Each structure stands twice: as structure tokens, then as C-alpha cells.
Amino acid sequence: MKLIIAIVQDKDANELSNAFIEANIRATKISSNGGFLRSGNTTFIIGIADERKTEVLSIIKGASKSRSQMMNPSFTSPTALEDGFQEPIRVQVGGATVFVLPIEEIHHF
Amino acid sequence: MKLIIAIVQDKDANELSNAFIEANIRATKISSNGGFLRSGNTTFIIGIADERKTEVLSIIKGASKSRSQMMNPSFTSPTALEDGFQEPIRVQVGGATVFVLPIEEIHHF
Amino acid sequence: MKLIIAIVQDKDANELSNAFIEANIRATKISSNGGFLRSGNTTFIIGIADERKTEVLSIIKGASKSRSQMMNPSFTSPTALEDGFQEPIRVQVGGATVFVLPIEEIHHF
């Protein structure tokens, strides 16, 4: 068994949920926030048998898109306000950030 | 040390929290949603010494109940709306889904 | 790669986010609740290369403070209400509780 943790943009969360249902993949969704842009995103937790890991990764890849977002620099840097007004900058936000972790046991009660 | 991740129904979350306090088991609660029914549930994170793992699993088993929930099929299948009105179906939702993961280090600052 | 899960008090979450940005450490934030005091806290998830683990742990240690909180005992013990009015007690809440887990794979789509 593997635990897959996938962080995706909120805009892709619904499509990814539907894709998991179609493929009969069980998943749990958690609302989260990005550390840098501080905007909302979605963290999926998926416990899956080893032999379906590649299938889950390709479903995540297919459902998540990379987008660019405008960001106000004074928002992320604690010293930026002293530096005066800064032009908003464009930041590329990826489709999905995915971690695969080993599971020792899984139980259904 | 093990990290136990337990996904339980919201109705059982309070009883499970109380059972952990009575047994002096430290835990953190996160609001989550089921991927299939999309209704709210609760994800517990518990870091616990190896020798208390079985005790934690039996507390989770004792506090979480299996229930059936009515579900509107058009909700989960992207194509269901084209198929016309479908009778709501009854879905069995388990007591708890539990993952046991290995921890390499634990720190308290 | 390691997955670092750090549970900190809400009061320290902003400072910790800023410290991660300054050090170019990617992180995701999740709202959570303590199992005992049931008050809000923040769970950070950080995927990081092995050689930066110690740096991340010392940033967490530097940003999180230990505080004491008043707690109404009837809140945590299911039987306390029968025992009649109890004086509020002072509970020490740590700076951070941190778990380090092994990651098998990381993907960016």
C-alpha cells in the first residue's frame, strides 16, 4: 500500500474528484493554503494498492493544469513594505505537487 | 514511533476525541471531505510510540460506527444528469479508514 | 526526500510562513484543532530534500513559542460535569510538534 498526498489548485479539485470516482479510486479531500501565495488549494489523501500507483499518478497529472497568477510582492516578503510600492509579479503555479509515502498497515473498521 | 491517520465520520469524531483524552493519547483533528459522497468527515493525526499502536487502533475501532447514507447518484457521476432522474441509492459508509505510517523522527520544540 | 509535518499554534503560523519564504522552503498550510484543548492550531506539510532537513527543523524551532493557556476542565473530561464546578486549570502548550516521515517519490506535474 502507498499513501499518495497530492496538492492541486482549487480549480482542478472537482475534475480530479470525478476522475477518481470514474476509476473507482478512494480519496479524501482537505482544504489547504499555499505557503507562498497564501491562496487556497486542495490536498488529496489517497491510500492505494502498490500496483495502482502509476494509474493514480497519471490521473492526477491529467486533471491538474499549470496556471500563472498575479501576486502582490508586499504580500510575501516581510520587508517589502519598506521598499515602497512594487509592481505585481506573475508567478507560475504548477499543476500538482505529489508525495508518495510507504504505508505499513491499512485498516477498515 | 508510528503516524496513524484515521478518517472517521463527523458523528463519531467527538466520541473518539474523548476516548483519546481518557487514554492520554495526543491527537490532532483536521476537517476533511469524502471523495465519493463529498460530505464532511474528520481526519485524525496521531503520533504514537510503537508499543501503543494496537491500543490506539482498538480505541478507533470502538468509537467509530458504520452507517448507511442516502446518496443522489447525479452527484457523483459526471454523466448521470444526461441519463435522466435516478432514484437515490443507499451507500454504506464504514466506521473508520486507518493508515499506519513509519515515522523517522519526532521533535517537541 | 523527507515529509515534515509540523503542528504549531495559530499565533506562530504567520511568522513560520514568512521564515519559510525567506529561506526558499516550499510548504502547505492546513487548519487543524488540538485533540485536548480543541482550540485551533496549524499543521504545516513540507516536502524537503534530505540535506535541508536540519535547516527546516531549526526554522520551526525558532518561530514557535511555548505558551500557557487557561482551560475549563469540564471541556475535556466527559465525566467532569457530574463532578460539579471545577476551577479553570493552566495548561502549557508547546511550541511545535514535528514528525519526519520518509518519502519514496515526489512529482511535480
Ligand SMILES: Nc1ncnc2c1ncn2[C@@H]1O[C@@H]2COP(=O)(O)O[C@H]3[C@@H](O)[C@H](n4cnc5c(N)ncnc54)O[C@@H]3COP(=O)(O)O[C@H]2[C@H]1O
Ligand atoms: N519561495 C518561493 N519563491 C518563488 N516562487 C515560489 C516560492 N515558493 C513557491 N513559489 C511559486 O509559487 C507557487 C505557489 O506556491 P504556494 O506555496 O502558494 O503553493 C504551493 C504549496 O501549497 C504546494 N507545494 C509545492 N511544493 C511543496 C513542497 N515541497 N512541500 C509542501 N508543499 C508544496 O503546492 C503549491 C503549488 O506549488 P508550485 O510549485 O506548483 O507553484 C509555486 C511556485 O511556482
Ligand SMILES: Nc1ncnc2c1ncn2[C@@H]1O[C@@H]2COP(=O)(O)O[C@H]3[C@@H](O)[C@H](n4cnc5c(N)ncnc54)O[C@@H]3COP(=O)(O)O[C@H]2[C@H]1O
Ligand atoms: N483508500 C482510501 N484513501 C483515502 N481515503 C479513503 C480511502 N478509503 C476510504 N477513504 C475515506 O473514508 C471515507 C469512508 O470510506 P468508506 O469506505 O467507509 O465508505 C465509502 C464507500 O463505502 C463508498 N464508496 C466510496 N467510493 C466508492 C465508489 N467509487 N463506488 C462505490 N462506493 C464507493 O462510499 C463511502 C463514502 O466514501 P467517501 O469517499 O465519501 O468517504 C471516504 C473517504 O473520505
Ligand SMILES: Nc1ncnc2c1ncn2[C@@H]1O[C@@H]2COP(=O)(O)O[C@H]3[C@@H](O)[C@H](n4cnc5c(N)ncnc54)O[C@@H]3COP(=O)(O)O[C@H]2[C@H]1O
Ligand atoms: N503525538 C501527537 N500526535 C498528534 N498531534 C499531537 C501530538 N502531540 C501534540 N500534538 C498536537 O500539538 C498540539 C500541542 O501539543 P503540546 O504537547 O505542545 O501541548 C499540549 C499538552 O501540553 C497538553 N495536553 C495534551 N493532551 C493532554 C492530556 N491527555 N493530559 C494533559 N495535558 C495534555 O495540552 C496541550 C494542547 O494539546 P492539544 O491536543 O490541544 O494540541 C496538540 C495537538 O494538536
